Amino acid sequence: MPQGKIMKALSGFYYVLDNDHVFQCRGRGVFRKNKVTPLVGDEVVYQAENDREGYILEIGNRKNELIRPPIANIDQAILVFSAVEPGFSSLLLDRFLVLIEANNITPVICISKVDLADGEKKEAIYEFAKDYEAIGYEVILTSTISKEGIHDLLPLFKHKTSVFAGQSGVGKSSLLNVLKPELDLKTSNISTHLGRGKHTTRHVELLMVGQGLVADTPGFSSLDFLGIEAEELSAYFPEISEKSADCKFRGCTHVKEPKCAVKAAVEAEEIKTYRYEHYLSFMEEIKDRKPRY
Template sequence: MKGIIIKGIAGFYYVKTDEKVYECKARGKFRHEELSPLVGDKVEIVIENEKGLITEIFKRSTELVRPAIANVTQAIIVSAVKNPDFNTDLLNKFLILCEANGLNAIICFNKIDLIPKEELENKISFVKSIGYEVLCTKAKTGEGIDEIRKHLSGNVTVLCGPSGVGKSTILNNILGRDAMKTGDISEKAKRGKHTTRHCELLEIEGGYLADSPGFSSLDVAAIGKDDLQYCFPEFKNYQNECKFSTCMHYKEPGCQVKKALEENRINKNRYDFYIKTLEEILSRREWK
């Protein structure tokens, strides 16, 4: 029968099928193929004496390394507007990683009661101008949680974002229970304490929600220099019109992305971040 791995602990994999959840081991052949089952894998299993054996792992649509999870379809990037302070560069890094991994990205602004309404509207306008959907929440009171629920059906969703922004509180609100332990903000560092220990898929609203902490590695410089531009969806309408097919929208003449920037059709903050990241990638390659 077929199912999905919803949890893996110490070599045992818990596979949800249409009937029930089975505790399974993986066939030895996967070790020889250097293929390890991941949470989120769609698999085929056989059952003997109520114990399962994973016999096949189907092709993955996406694969994340940290957290180790397969077939994620979307990421909800949680960003506090205050406490910790909003960081545009950090948000851009998460967006790049979502694009690089083929994930639909939604931005969730949390703790929206901590800043003036006009300031919040400016942040929302910025995100919408670069082509992403925005949700707003006050996780401690549950405000906005129903809007998140509406986006879960038919998806395997991961919550990501910096520590302390409210990911655990949001998940607990969605599930109506303490699925994750929540950590306080460190007064000294103004950062949240890491609280999540393992990755598990929780079935909710016709989809699955990962209880993992999201991307724990934000090394965007690992992305190829030629691939980086495709992680900025607002470049899409212009990048194929450049004078040179190999244009990286940096110092080349006849660049339509730079022309769009000059005409305010591309956000300068985003373009500056693109150049900063590109220079970091090029610099690393020079030292290799």
């Protein structure tokens, strides 16, 4: 049976790419019965009804999957955060980093609109970039106007499936348009009343960019920590995870325990205070969530 990859999902149809030919497919009823939904990024076995249409018969094993946006088999996430309009938020970035790493996806931090930042704002952005690079993250500063950082982004896509993530209005579609102008993706200006952008992408679709596949998505509509347990959280803060080995007590949560190497590292400024505060905030959120039955 022929095999392919789901490139787009729209109105109950799945568009399967097989050797440069796209088939518009529906899922068999067995998926609904088994409560399995085909996702963009899935490797599938399908049956062609003619040279344009068919049915998906099997879904291959997934190495990871996201629910909102619904997509599978992602290699890396380009986390796009604007320097201004909307303003850069390290708290929101850390939330994305935890969620992405918990799904076994490699994050790349992309700070957009750096040309719009000046004075103290620009200095602050460069300091944040240094902080995250010191932790071990790849950070790229970009501008669709000056084209800064664009040539650094393009090689990252080679032979990988990537997803662009970030709040609306940060310029995800604008970046993709600069990377590949023929995409001509719809963009929208920031709302001056709300201080945020409008969603301009309505469905999930894999686009061929820079010898790889890039997902243009409607954005992350859920940023909670369901599925992440309190004892796992430190693993998604690399600098905290590294220091954990030196804590006196095994299973230290780095909150109130004595002789905690993580708290000592914060006091010694080896771990940034804001990162530790975000860790504590996420820990409290996880502990306070209501159990699901």
